[in-house]
Amino acid sequence: MKKIFLAGNPNVGKSVLFNRLSGARATVSNYPGTTVDFTKSRMRIAGKEYEIVDLPGAFSLEPKDKAEEVARDMLKKEKPDAVVSVIDATAVERGLYLTLELIEKGYPIVVALNMSDVARDRKIKIDVRKLEEILGVPVVETVATTGSGLKELVSRIEEAKPVDVGAIKQRAGR
Amino acid sequence: MMKFKLGSAYFAILGVITLAFGGLEVVTGLPGIEGLSTGALEIPPDLWRGIIIFFAGAFITAGAFKLRDIHGLGMSTFGSIMLWIIAGCDIFTRIMESIPNGAGGLNSLEGFLATYGPPYSPALFLLPFSLVIFYFIKEVEK
Amino acid sequence: MPRTSLSVDERWKLIDSISKQVVLRGKYKHTLKDVISDLSVRPMTGIPLALAVLFGFWAFFGAFAGFFTDGFAVPAFDDHFLPAIQRAFPGEGGPLYWIFVGDPGAPSCFEAFGVLTSGLFVAFGVVLPAIVAFYLVLTILEDTGYLPRLAVLVDTVFHKIGLHGFAIVPTILSLGCNVPAVAASRVLETKKQRFMMMSLLAVFIPCGAQIGVMEELLPEYVPAILAFLFFGYFVTGAVLSRLIPGRSPEILIDVPPYRSPIMKNVATKTWARVSGFIKMAVPAVLGGIVVVNLLYLLGVIDWLADALEPIFVVWFGVPAVTVGALVMAFLRKDMAVGMLGGMAAAGLLTTGELITSVVLVSIYFPCLATFIMLWKEGGVRDLLKSLAILTVSFFVFGGLMHGIVALAGV
Numbered sequence: 001m002k003k004i005f006l007a008g009n010p011n012v013g014k015s016v017l018f019n020r021l022s023g024a025r026a027t028v029s030n031y032p033g034t035t036v037d038f039t040k041s042r043m044r045i046a047g048k049e050y051e052i053v054d055l056p057g058a059f060s061l062e063p064k065d066k067a068e069e070v071a072r073d074m075l076k077k078e079k080p081d082a083v084v085s086v087i088d089a090t091a092v093e094r095g096l097y098l099t100l101e102l103i104e105k106g107y108p109i110v111v112a113l114n115m116s117d118v119a120r121d122r123k124i125k126i127d128v129r130k131l132e133e134i135l136g137v138p139v140v141e142t143v144a145t146t147g148s149g150l151k152e153l154v155s156r157i158e159e160a161k162p163v164d165v166g167a168i169k170q171r172a173g174r
Numbered sequence: 175m176m177k178f179k180l181g182s183a184y185f186a187i188l189g190v191i192t193l194a195f196g197g198l199e200v201v202t203g204l205p206g207i208e209g210l211s212t213g214a215l216e217i218p219p220d221l222w223r224g225i226i227i228f229f230a231g232a233f234i235t236a237g238a239f240k241l242r243d244i245h246g247l248g249m250s251t252f253g254s255i256m257l258w259i260i261a262g263c264d265i266f267t268r269i270m271e272s273i274p275n276g277a278g279g280l281n282s283l284e285g286f287l288a289t290y291g292p293p294y295s296p297a298l299f300l301l302p303f304s305l306v307i308f309y310f311i312k313e314v315e316k
Numbered sequence: 317m318p319r320t321s322l323s324v325d326e327r328w329k330l331i332d333s334i335s336k337q338v339v340l341r342g343k344y345k346h347t348l349k350d351v352i353s354d355l356s357v358r359p360m361t362g363i364p365l366a367l368a369v370l371f372g373f374w375a376f377f378g379a380f381a382g383f384f385t386d387g388f389a390v391p392a393f394d395d396h397f398l399p400a401i402q403r404a405f406p407g408e409g410g411p412l413y414w415i416f417v418g419d420p421g422a423p424s425c426f427e428a429f430g431v432l433t434s435g436l437f438v439a440f441g442v443v444l445p446a447i448v449a450f451y452l453v454l455t456i457l458e459d460t461g462y463l464p465r466l467a468v469l470v471d472t473v474f475h476k477i478g479l480h481g482f483a484i485v486p487t488i489l490s491l492g493c494n495v496p497a498v499a500a501s502r503v504l505e506t507k508k509q510r511f512m513m514m515s516l517l518a519v520f521i522p523c524g525a526q527i528g529v530m531e532e533l534l535p536e537y538v539p540a541i542l543a544f545l546f547f548g549y550f551v552t553g554a555v556l557s558r559l560i561p562g563r564s565p566e567i568l569i570d571v572p573p574y575r576s577p578i579m580k581n582v583a584t585k586t587w588a589r590v591s592g593f594i595k596m597a598v599p600a601v602l603g604g605i606v607v608v609n610l611l612y613l614l615g616v617i618d619w620l621a622d623a624l625e626p627i628f629v630v631w632f633g634v635p636a637v638t639v640g641a642l643v644m645a646f647l648r649k650d651m652a653v654g655m656l657g658g659m660a661a662a663g664l665l666t667t668g669e670l671i672t673s674v675v676l677v678s679i680y681f682p683c684l685a686t687f688i689m690l691w692k693e694g695g696v697r698d699l700l701k702s703l704a705i706l707t708v709s710f711f712v713f714g715g716l717m718h719g720i721v722a723l724a725g726v
Contacts, residue, residue: 011572025584029458030577031485032570033503056502066502066510092339096331104321118573123342131338145578165330166320172333222371229364248351252361255352256368263375270379274387278395311348 001042003051003078004157007071007102008086009094010057013114015039016144017086018054021154026054033057036067038074045154053080059094061101075107082160083107084153089119089126089141099135100165108160109137112153116141134171136163178242181310185238185250188303192257193231195296199224216293223260227297230256234304247307247314254304261301264294349574357468357571366469369462373453378531380449381442385532389441393425398433405432415609426533427658431605438529438654439601444594446528450492451589452582459577459585463488467569477550478557478564479509486513487549490521493593494686497521498693508562512553514690515702518682519709520549525597525650530674533657537671544720545678548713556705596685597648604647608640608655617643631711633718637664638673645677647684652677668726675717679710 006014010032018026022041027034039054055074056067063069075083083102087095092113103109113119113126132139138156142149195217201207203221211217233253240246272289275281281289322330355361405417413420418430425437457463463485471481482503490497494517501513522530522545530538557564611617620643621636628636637659645652653674660670681703682690691699 011570025588027585027588028581029455029463029585030461030572030575031458031464032572033482033485033500034458036499036502065505070502093331093335096334097327100322100327100330123344125340125342127338127340131334134334134337164320165322169320169330172330172337222367226364226368226371230368233361233364244346244348245351248348248355249361251348252352252355252365256365259368259372263372263379266376267379270383270387274383276387276391278388278391315348 001049001051002081003053004043005053005055005075005080005083006086007055007075007083007098008057008114009059009088009091009098010067012057012086012088012095013144014057014086015054017084017112017114017142017150018052020144020147020150022052033067037070045157050157053078058098060098061105075102075105080107082110082157084110084112084157084160086112086114089113089116090122090124092126100168103135103137103163103168104165106162108162109135110153110157110160111135111137111139112149113139113141114144116149117143117146135168136171137161175242177313178310181241181306182238184306185241186235188300189231189233189235189238189250189253191231192234192253192296192300192304193228195300196224196226196228196231199227199296211293214292214294215299216295218295223297226256226260230254230260241310242314244314247310251307251311254307257297257300257304261295261297264298353465353571353574356462356465359469362465362469366466369457369466373457376453377446377449378535380452381445381528381531384445385442385528389437389445393433393437393441394423397437398422398425398428401432402428411613414613415606418609422658424658424661426654427661429605429609429655429658431602431609434651434654434658435602435605438651439598442532442654443525443528443597443601443650444590446531447492447524447593448586448590450524450527451586454488454492455582455585455589456577457488459575459582461572461574464569464571468571471569473550475564477512477553478560479504479513479553480564481569483509483513486517487521490517490523491527492524492589494518494521494523494682495596495689498686498689501693505565506563508560509564511694511698511701512556512560514694514698515556515705516549516553518686518690518702519679519706520545520552522678523649523683525593525648526653526678529650529653529657533653533660534667534670534674537667541671541675541678544675544713544717548679548709552705552709597650600684601648601651604644604651607647608644611643612640631718632672632676632714633722634669634673634676635664638669638676641673641677642680645680645683649677649683668721668724671726672714672717672721676710676714679706679713681706 006018008014015026015028015035018024018039019028022043024041026039035054035056037056041052043050043052055071058068058071061072063072085099085102087099099109099111119126128139128141138159140149140153140156142153198217200221202217202219203224230253234250237246237249268289272286273281275285356365401417402420405413407413408420416431418428418433422428425433428434467481467484470484474481474483486497486500489500497517498514501510504510504513617640621639624639625636628634628638638656641652641655644655656670656673659665690702
């Protein structure tokens with residue numbers, strides 16, 4: 001069975017996304033650090049069964065607290081077939097840091113730009129196509145609380161692939 | 175605009191009244207002093223509540239003078255929220271008290287209704303007047 | 317495929333150039349939400365709001381639990397269920413009767429102390445409503461995003477004891493149940509902070525089940541008892557912070573935007589927590605009574621009471637009968653407090669002794685479930701260290717409470 005991991009900074013909505021995707025009931029709250037352990041569940045995409053894992057929030061793969069340690073160890077131990085890097089659309093930079101680390105480690109990535117509704121309210125505009133072009137992996141805008149964008153996210157999980165950071169650097173023009 | 179001038183005056187006064195009631199609850203909450211109760215109004219002798227209502231009143235007044243500005247409006251709303259928390263608890267407590275009859279069964283209709291009669295706490299009296307803030311929130315958001 | 321690795325600096329530079337091309341930040345005007353959010357973390361306005369929130373929490377808890385417990389459970393259990401089962405259960409005076417029904421002449425369920433009387437009454441009549449009320453409010457506070465704001469507000473205070481503001485989150489969770497709170501300590505950064513947090517929670521923070529029973533037995537003293545326990549929490553924290561080597565770094569607390577809670581999430585989360593409680597706590601309460609009653613029947617508790625009497629009477633100022641409750645507290649603290657209440661109702665304890673012994677039960681050994689959790693999270697060494705802290709605190713603060721009660725003349 002293929003494994004999909006949800007990774008991202010604390011309080012970006014990984015658990016909400018996880019509940020939406022799997023129909024599970026992971027605890028969800030509006031403060032960072034609600035998930036301190038991983039949660040596993042299953043989901044079906046186009047007739048295929050996947051295992052889906054909700055990791056504790058982390059800013060980096062170099063852990064500072066025990067919750068981040070859990071996230072790193074899980075990624076190391078179980079080779080995921082795809083990692084959905086969940087990014088808070090109002091704090092893209094912080095999310096990209098973890099995303100780049102994941103890419104450097106060679107994980108196949110899909111980016112979910114979550115909380116895009118809050119970003120819109122705050123007048124933050126993100127050029128999704130451009131971001132996708134630079135990163136070379138699928139980027140999907142989502143609002144996990146309402147479920148918008150989830151269909152697209154699911155349909156593009158298969159497109160997740162490892163990319164080289166050097167190439168990203170070139171595409172970013174540096 | 176006239177509306178906002180009136181609003182400022184309204185909330186300044188409402189705030190001061192709230193503040194005064196809060197002060198009264200603090201004083202009656204001190205040890206050795208008895209609570210006050212008239213037919214319709216009852217000051218619960220509770221220091222904690224009193225302090226909260228006092229500050230709620232202070233914040234409502236402080237914001238009232240700049241009601242058109244989001245910061246002034248925010249301050250008054252903030253004070254009102256504190257007042258609503260107290261009033262909400264008072265209402266909830268009454269609802270919970272109105273249902274059982276104290277002997278393991280449901281209350282009679284009369285007993286049920288009697289729970290909702292006076293005397294009321296200051297927070298309950300002030301509650302409807304403070305809801306006017308929603309009008310100004312709508313106005314500013316326009 | 318070639319794998320390039322970047323240094324931290326290179327990574328941020330790359331992110332910078334990406335975000336310049338991708339993210340466009342429009343002019344952002346402050347909204348009402350932002351203003352209120354701001355006011356709730358500034359001390360001048362934030363502290364009064366925090367008081368209001370805590371007041372609301374407490375008032376809701378009292379009204380909700382009172383509705384079920386005093387309004388329905390107490391009359392139903394004491395007036396109907398208890399006399400019926402005292403009459404109907406066969407073999408009055410025999411060991412089985414003693415274990416399941418308890419005292420055949422007891423006038424209330426607190427005093428009877430049988431599995432089917434006190435056990436069912438405390439678990440479902442007193443503790444369950446308290447737990448539901450607690451988790452309902454807690455979930456709303458969590459989902460609106462108020463908790464991290466509270467964390468910012470209390471940051472300064474917590475720094476004095478070597479923790480940071482975020483420690484308020486496990487502390488508040490702990491007021492519901494210590495077990496998930498110990499797990500939540502994982503978000504703290506250093507080993508020192510995690511160890512301190514777990515120990516302080518296990519020693520000083522009473523759980524919601526226990527508070528529910530306290531609220532039923534001695535409502536007018538609950539605030540004072542909680543205040544005393546928090547005093548102990550901070551004093552011990554300050555001492556530990558100086559004794560334990562290790563760092564207490566600053567961290568920035570992330571404050572998420574206020575959101576209106578989604579009813580469905582509140583409902584599922586509250587239900588998950590409450591059903592978790594029923595599965596874990598109810599068997600422990602009922603099983604605990606069986607164990608303690610067996611120990612009574614075998615004479616173990618009387619023997620312990622005789623042996624420990626000098627310490628109890630001289631140092632803590634409570635009679636030796638309270639030993640039974642302390643044994644119960646190994647398994648469930650709520651039931652232990654219920655037992656003490658029964659003893660007080662039967663005239664074995666004065667109010668002052670009741671208060672002191674409730675404090676003793678609170679500080680004393682964490683309940684079995686918390687004990688196991690401490691073991692899992694910290695390992696044997698940390699567990700033993702926590703137990704050492706606990707033993708010292710038990711004697712220091714128990715003795716202190718004795719002194720306070722004696723001085724106050726309760």
